[in-house]
Amino acid sequence: MAWTPGDDVIAVQRAPEPGGAGGAYRAFGETLRGLKTTFARMLERPVVYQYPEQKLPVYPRFRGRHKLHRFSDTGLEKCVGCSLCAAACPADCIRVVAAENTPEHRVSAGERYAAVYEINLSRCIFCGYCEVACPFDAITMGHDYEMSDYNRQDLIFTKEMLLAEPLERTPLRTEDE
């Protein structure tokens, strides 16, 4: 028996066929809209920062050279040497060797502290995973991006270097910048 579609038919809504002014706009309109930006920029002056005399301000969440922190009240290191940053590091640039705190020699607030904490900045990709992994907020990414040096050896930052207050070399973007 022949089958009649009847109610099973679904009508498909289609856009109007291109043609006329509408067709021309659809072909060139968007291109012209892009070109508007291009031509507008032609009138502007070039943006060049006179680095290093003039430094590019960074955003507050910019991920620069790492900093290690101390508790402000007790002066103890926040880092307990748990090595989670080293585990999270995709570039394998962090090395931690932990040791035990003793009552005579207390370095951190926990049972253990980092006796050795080194970041090889020539390997670091500044992904910020170490900061995310840290359970004690002991390591954060700072704003310093000027780390070039003459010797690769000097790019291995030790705990003392990371704990020291970094030189304020990088301007921070102000609210409206």
Added chain:
Amino acid sequence: MPRPEERFVTFSIDGREVSAPAGVMLADGAKYGDIEIPVFCYEPKLGAPVGACRMCLVEVEGIPKLQTACSTPVKDGMVVHTQTQRVREAQNSVVEFLLVNHPLDCPVCDKGGECPLQDITFGWGRGISRMVEPKRHFRKPVELSPLIAIDRERCILCYRCVRFSQEVSEDYQLILNERGASSFVGTFDGHPYVAPFSGNIVELCPVGALTSRAYRFRARPWDIEGSGSVCTHCPAQCNVEFTVRDERVLRVLARDNHGVDDGWLCDKGRFAYQAIHSDERITEPLVRNPDSGELEPATWEYALDVAASAIEQAGSSVAAIAGGTTTNEEGFLLQRLVRAVGSADLDSRAGLPPVPAETQRALAAPALQATIPDIEFAHTVLLLGTDPIDDVASLDLRIRKGVRRNGVKLAVATSRPSALDANSRLWLRYAPGAEHAFVAALAAAVGGADGVEALCEKADADPKAVAALAQLLQDGGEDVVIVWGQRIGAAPLPSLLNLAAALRLGERAGAGLIEVPVGGNARGLREVGVQSNAGPGLKDAKAGKSAHEIAQQAADGKLTTLYLLHADPVRDYADRRLWERALQGAEAVVAHATLLSDALRATATVVFPAESYAEKEGTIVNLDGRVQRLRPAIGRPGSVRAEWQVLADVAKRAGHDPQVLTGPIVTQQVVAAVPFYGGLTLEEIGGKGVRWQERDAASAAPEAPAGPFEAGEPLAAPRPNGALRLGTYRSIWAAPEVEVSPALKFLTAKQQAEISPVDADRIGVDNGGRVTVSAGDVSVLASVFVRGNVPAGTVFLAEATAEQSATELLGGEPGLVEVRPA
């Protein structure tokens, strides 16, 4: 009890048809269907499950309540669900309950990253905690012993450590104190938990409550690499895994091998790795400067030349002694060199008398060998002249397991009271030095020969006890395993073989003899021919001198060059003074050593730095004939070279090039030279080793002479007449590697005289008092240990202690010693 037969049952778990051996618990059975059931307290090695943690709850159809998978054996047709809502609820709740008091210490906890509690919380936990109440607090961390730190806040009260102490090592020290929420693990009165196997609880603990003090905060799991190898500290040769970070061994873990160690390690095996990184280790060749007379660092070229020329010049008056930790390859190269220059003066028997090649072949017959697992399933086990805790530690746990779980009837026949006396059906004592008479008496009693009384009289053993022992061996079941110590000497061995023949040990697979040799690879060294009366494969060879004869020759100035491969005869072998004279008398002494002993410092001509066992490559043979492979875990420190290479270089320079370029080439040469290793490759040995008796090539084992053997006439033990008989033993803690390991230093064996209460009264001393024990003009200072079941008329002293070693007194014939208050 004979081995249980393995029968498989089929059950359904999460809709899968799984077949698993009958009798296993669901938690294990589920693994056959690739289903994981989380557990904390369950550990099959610890024996019967306790169901303490409730983590393994599963739903079994037909049983209204959830069941613990760790204590429910699989049954045919069982239908199990592990993924239902009810089970998940229960698992979530158990994890939440365990975490109620568990502190959030993960960043500072040594277990973090390899912690079952972390893993299970992640996999089966609720994800959040509803608990805001304060957690319970303890003082932390506390020293449970100098080796172990305990953090009671982290403890989840799974009982694993307590069960280990109570049911596996049976030292009965760890208990749970208090009740309910106040429970905590500890010893009854808070004394330190010091026991030979205490380190195992660190590995057992499923949380970070018990941690190793030696490994404390050294590394996290992602900083380290594991490297499997074998421990060479004793002939048990337990399989271990080294934890390596930055080319340093930081920890030793057990590597489960049922045929060897059953997954346990002694504390020496677990902590003596520290000797590898000792500051005292020799890391460059030392040569004696002829002008100043001092040992001075030298280049390899010079040191090799000096050693080679010393051997070349000495020719047939070279003698060599290999210590127990030497690998088969090194021993093989050494005996080749010594035999090539025309000498046969080789020994690896730790100064014990040589055994005729005939007897050795009879003892090595594959049919007469029991395996280590046989101990667990035998009807009767006889310990003859050895105390496993000192000679081959992990065997002690194996015997305890057999007795406790399988009802093995244990008999102990030793001169010194044994740690296993309490577990035995029957123990008896004979006079030290009267092993021959005793074994002859026992063989006669079993064989129904007469003269038992007279022999017992000579051995000073109780004839009734000997008769009872013979009765037990004969009627206790067919599977009899005799574990005998090499220290009983050579004379009793024919009687031992006759005893084995009378008990028909050679005819049953589960019965036989196991020798406990002295030294880590003593068995392998003998099989590759490092002995004076047999070459590689126990074949006949030109007879040479044994260690004692070598010493006498050297002391008389008749021997020119003495080669000491990891052997320290002055410390370890009987008659210390003779050996001191021997080393001075020899024209040249060439030694391989990791630590410079006083004797070497005074007399050695060349000292080559030896590799530690974590750096070595080669094969070794454990006490039941399992050929195992040592693999390098770390690089060699300083300018240390592979020792097969050093031996090959020395041989080459002495004009006997062994034609070896790599370690495996030496292994090939060993395999080619020893018929019963035939065709063995390093791949075949693999990670678990292979018993040569179980391979086809075992048929190439030398023909064992047929018995009965001529037992000879045993000497009578001396009668104590105010003076006491001297017995000696070598403590597990009397070793240089213990002394230089900071963690183990507190256990270092000190000389103590074990005497019976009767003798203590007579001499007028008490526990801890000082006495001098003297034989002739030689005397040793010791502190007194009054031990209840030491037979009256006997004093026991430790050998190989750093100072006041009993080997001083072991010069002449076994005799009596005077014990006087110091």
